[in-house]
Amino acid sequence: MRPVTTAEILAVGSELLTPHRIDTNSLHLTDKLNALGIDVRFKGVVGDDPDALAGAFRTALSRADVVISTGGLGPTADDLTREAVAVVLGRALVRDASVEAAIRRRFEQRRLHMPAGNLKQADVPAGGKALPNPNGTAPGIWIAHGEQIIVLLPGPPREMREIYTAHVAERLHARTGGRQVRRRMIRIAGRAESHVDEIAAPIYTPWASSSIPIETSILASPGQIELHLSARGDDLPEIDRALDAGVRSLAEALAPAVFSVDGRSLEAVVGELLHARSWTLAVAESCTGGLVGARLTDVPGSSAWFAGGVIAYANESKLRDLDVDAALLDRHGAVSEPVADAMADGVRVRFATEAAISITGIAGPDGGTVDKPVGTVAIAMRAGQARQVRTFRFAGDRQMVRQQSVIAALEMLRQALIAPL
Amino acid sequence: MRPVTTAEILAVGSELLTPHRIDTNSLHLTDKLNALGIDVRFKGVVGDDPDALAGAFRTALSRADVVISTGGLGPTADDLTREAVAVVLGRALVRDASVEAAIRRRFEQRRLHMPAGNLKQADVPAGGKALPNPNGTAPGIWIAHGEQIIVLLPGPPREMREIYTAHVAERLHARTGGRQVRRRMIRIAGRAESHVDEIAAPIYTPWASSSIPIETSILASPGQIELHLSARGDDLPEIDRALDAGVRSLAEALAPAVFSVDGRSLEAVVGELLHARSWTLAVAESCTGGLVGARLTDVPGSSAWFAGGVIAYANESKLRDLDVDAALLDRHGAVSEPVADAMADGVRVRFATEAAISITGIAGPDGGTVDKPVGTVAIAMRAGQARQVRTFRFAGDRQMVRQQSVIAALEMLRQALIAPL
Numbered sequence: 001m002r003p004v005t006t007a008e009i010l011a012v013g014s015e016l017l018t019p020h021r022i023d024t025n026s027l028h029l030t031d032k033l034n035a036l037g038i039d040v041r042f043k044g045v046v047g048d049d050p051d052a053l054a055g056a057f058r059t060a061l062s063r064a065d066v067v068i069s070t071g072g073l074g075p076t077a078d079d080l081t082r083e084a085v086a087v088v089l090g091r092a093l094v095r096d097a098s099v100e101a102a103i104r105r106r107f108e109q110r111r112l113h114m115p116a117g118n119l120k121q122a123d124v125p126a127g128g129k130a131l132p133n134p135n136g137t138a139p140g141i142w143i144a145h146g147e148q149i150i151v152l153l154p155g156p157p158r159e160m161r162e163i164y165t166a167h168v169a170e171r172l173h174a175r176t177g178g179r180q181v182r183r184r185m186i187r188i189a190g191r192a193e194s195h196v197d198e199i200a201a202p203i204y205t206p207w208a209s210s211s212i213p214i215e216t217s218i219l220a221s222p223g224q225i226e227l228h229l230s231a232r233g234d235d236l237p238e239i240d241r242a243l244d245a246g247v248r249s250l251a252e253a254l255a256p257a258v259f260s261v262d263g264r265s266l267e268a269v270v271g272e273l274l275h276a277r278s279w280t281l282a283v284a285e286s287c288t289g290g291l292v293g294a295r296l297t298d299v300p301g302s303s304a305w306f307a308g309g310v311i312a313y314a315n316e317s318k319l320r321d322l323d324v325d326a327a328l329l330d331r332h333g334a335v336s337e338p339v340a341d342a343m344a345d346g347v348r349v350r351f352a353t354e355a356a357i358s359i360t361g362i363a364g365p366d367g368g369t370v371d372k373p374v375g376t377v378a379i380a381m382r383a384g385q386a387r388q389v390r391t392f393r394f395a396g397d398r399q400m401v402r403q404q405s406v407i408a409a410l411e412m413l414r415q416a417l418i419a420p421l
Numbered sequence: 422m423r424p425v426t427t428a429e430i431l432a433v434g435s436e437l438l439t440p441h442r443i444d445t446n447s448l449h450l451t452d453k454l455n456a457l458g459i460d461v462r463f464k465g466v467v468g469d470d471p472d473a474l475a476g477a478f479r480t481a482l483s484r485a486d487v488v489i490s491t492g493g494l495g496p497t498a499d500d501l502t503r504e505a506v507a508v509v510l511g512r513a514l515v516r517d518a519s520v521e522a523a524i525r526r527r528f529e530q531r532r533l534h535m536p537a538g539n540l541k542q543a544d545v546p547a548g549g550k551a552l553p554n555p556n557g558t559a560p561g562i563w564i565a566h567g568e569q570i571i572v573l574l575p576g577p578p579r580e581m582r583e584i585y586t587a588h589v590a591e592r593l594h595a596r597t598g599g600r601q602v603r604r605r606m607i608r609i610a611g612r613a614e615s616h617v618d619e620i621a622a623p624i625y626t627p628w629a630s631s632s633i634p635i636e637t638s639i640l641a642s643p644g645q646i647e648l649h650l651s652a653r654g655d656d657l658p659e660i661d662r663a664l665d666a667g668v669r670s671l672a673e674a675l676a677p678a679v680f681s682v683d684g685r686s687l688e689a690v691v692g693e694l695l696h697a698r699s700w701t702l703a704v705a706e707s708c709t710g711g712l713v714g715a716r717l718t719d720v721p722g723s724s725a726w727f728a729g730g731v732i733a734y735a736n737e738s739k740l741r742d743l744d745v746d747a748a749l750l751d752r753h754g755a756v757s758e759p760v761a762d763a764m765a766d767g768v769r770v771r772f773a774t775e776a777a778i779s780i781t782g783i784a785g786p787d788g789g790t791v792d793k794p795v796g797t798v799a800i801a802m803r804a805g806q807a808r809q810v811r812t813f814r815f816a817g818d819r820q821m822v823r824q825q826s827v828i829a830a831l832e833m834l835r836q837a838l839i840a841p842l
Binding site: 031280291297304316 | 436437438439440441442443445447449451452455460461462463464465466467468473476477479484604606613614615616618619622626636637638639640641647649701704706708709710711712713714715717718719721722723724727728729730731732733734736737738741744771772784785786789816817818819820821823
């Protein structure tokens with residue numbers, strides 16, 4: 001059979017055609033398909049309507065080797081993907097006994113009543129293969145259609161991802177003829193996109209026309225920049241060497257702002273640096289209200305190096321729980337370097353940790369003044385003998401100010417932790 | 422002419438088919454089109470390839486009254502939208518003298534050399550109308566094609582938005598026959614999607630064929646369900662009455678699990694209920710590590726009712742900062758109802774608040790036991806005299822367990838706050 005090289009991704013769900021929801025599953029799938037050397041040629045969003053769905057699948061089958069859909073496999077009356085595909089392919093829906101048993105078992109284990117509609121999730125277009133879903137009742141479905149492949153996946157990201165990884169990737173790989181794409185990612189904190197690109201562009205621009213062409217793109221989010229490198233071909237060791245050399249030259253030029261070249265998050269890197277020193281960390285959060293703690297504890301195993309903290313949202317908490325001097329608050333205001341410093345000391349003493357972070361700022365929309373406009377944030381850091389306090393003026397709305405505060409605090413701590421002891 | 426009622430939005434650009442970029446222009450356009458009563462039936466993403474583009478426009482013209490594209494109008498060789506549309510419509514590209522003059526003027530004013538390619542931005546498919554772009558060199562283009570309309574807009578959001586507002590909205594409105602779309606959203610916590618649908622489907626299913634048909638869709642995320650209702654027509658007061666009646670009957674059937682019918686988030690609703698009683702809230706978080714606090718402080722003005730809290734990630738913090746009895750920890754373990762209860766009391770006393778939430782659980786991936794598997798979470802709540810403690814067994818990964826914990830805790834508090842004092 002001819003190798004599959006092109007894909008179309010269809011996101012199914014009327015809610016994805018409203019101004020309130022956007023399909024992001026296709027980003028994950030694109031990444032995975034690209035890794036197999038499969039190009040995504042089209043992406044589409046279609047509502048929960050039988051005719052629209054059938055039309056979208058027909059169009060996709062007219063122009064792509066692989067058609068992958070996400071969504072519309074749920075138990076409700078407006079989940080119609082499997083029905084539409086059965087119509088397009090002219091196949092009957094056949095109830096899969098093992099899927100039916102798994103659905104019944106799932107409800108019994110949870111001691112829940114099973115609504116009758118749930119059983120339609122055991123229906124598979126004739127000749128298709130149900131792909132087990134460990135996280136939900138809707139299985140994925142793999143259908144060979146001549147030389148083409150149709151894959152139906154559920155919409156919830158976790159279910160979609162796990163079914164793809166466990167049951168789709170390998171099957172697709174067997175059909176690609178070996179061509180692959182490799183990627184690298186360089187993550188940078190505390191620099192503006194234009195500054196990063198000014199340093200990076202002279203380095204990566206010539207790569208586009210080198211013997212192993214490397215594509216580079218830059219992606220910015222509040223407080224963080226990512227450089228993405230990719231190359232394709234069938235000599236993987238050669239491609240990997242070219243990409244690794246590329247990563248090395250960019251990472252050297254951008255050091256020390258580069259915090260990871262292997263996909264790790266900033267919080268994971270900070271955690272590993274703390275753990276390597278057998279240090280623990282405590283946080284004192286005012287305007288971020290727990291965001292730093294939430295992010296740190298998102299890292300599995302964080303209890304090894306994260307002790308906890310105080311959400312000192314009200315000023316009374318800064319006085320009572322962090323031993324901030326009332327005179328400091330009066331003299332400098334809650335958003336000030338002396339108060340941030342006192343908060344860091346207070347939380348470090350209370351939690352008896354080697355490291356501490358404190359954040360106090362004005363996230364907006366209200367509370368700004370001429371001297372301290374919205375976006376003013378004071379951040380203090382302690383790491384052993386190292387101590388630092390800085391005032392930032394972040395741009396953007398409440399959410400952006402808070403996110404940038406978290407990244408700036410973690411980056412201050414990381415800079416201290418990578419310095420020699 | 423027949424009024425236009427349906428639209429397809431095409432986002433053009435090969436970068437939008439990578440794992441790193443997503444089209445968001447379509448959210449803005451959907452909002453604007455919906456306000457005119459135009460339904461977005463399909464959204465597509467297509468790369469900078471002449472055949473792919475032509476195919477995408479042909480498909481779109483086969484199923485929508487209005488086709489709006491964004492992107493691919495730039496000066497470079499891979500900007501091909503206008504060329505593809507000219508081919509699809511069988512029309513020649515004609516240079517528009519006034520656009521050409523505007524482009525030349527723009528370069529002269531900036532004293533920049535104009536690359537020759539830029540003049541192709543003055544080309545318009547014969548019979549089309551150039552729509553001036555005050556923020557760039559690429560004009561938008563409006564093309565009448567029989568009873569259908571094609572609108573080409575540049576990709577940069579600011580250019581796209583301004584051209585739409587200044588030149589497209591009014592022209593489209595003249596073609597809609599006055600029909601508009603209205604929407605409602607019902608938000609529900611603490612119920613499974615299938616259970617919500619079992620109650621809701623018998624109510625909403627008949628609406629699809631009522632005199633003012635209402636479309637209903639259901640959207641689930643961990644711990645939370647949304648029901649979206651929409652209806653269209655030209656008698657707005659009548660549509661609003663039908664939708665409001667629909668919201669009322671669903672909200673009654675699903676009460677008291679419905680926490681908002683006006684788009685407010687659970688944390689915003691909880692904040693308003695607290696504020697109405699002039700109460701303040703403190704949180705004691707173990708496995709959620711600050712997520713509850715982060716979410717509450719995402720609400721602007723939350724300092725009026727949120728005092729702060731303790732991130733008691735390590736057991737020492739539960740003892741020291743929340744006055745949990747060491748014997749309780751020994752006897753029942755950190756993840757237990759007695760410890761959750763003691764944490765809630767401890768944080769309420771420390772922060773001197775009327776309301777408190779505490780969460781202690783096993784988010785995974787490690788730490789589970791036979792008795793207390795990953796997903797076991799004990800949550801305690803205090804609200805004035807009301808007190809409650811519950812143990813949950815949440816399904817899913819670390820992130821999902823944490824998210825469901827946050828919503829369950831906020832929902833327990835909300836239930837107490839809506840009860841009569």
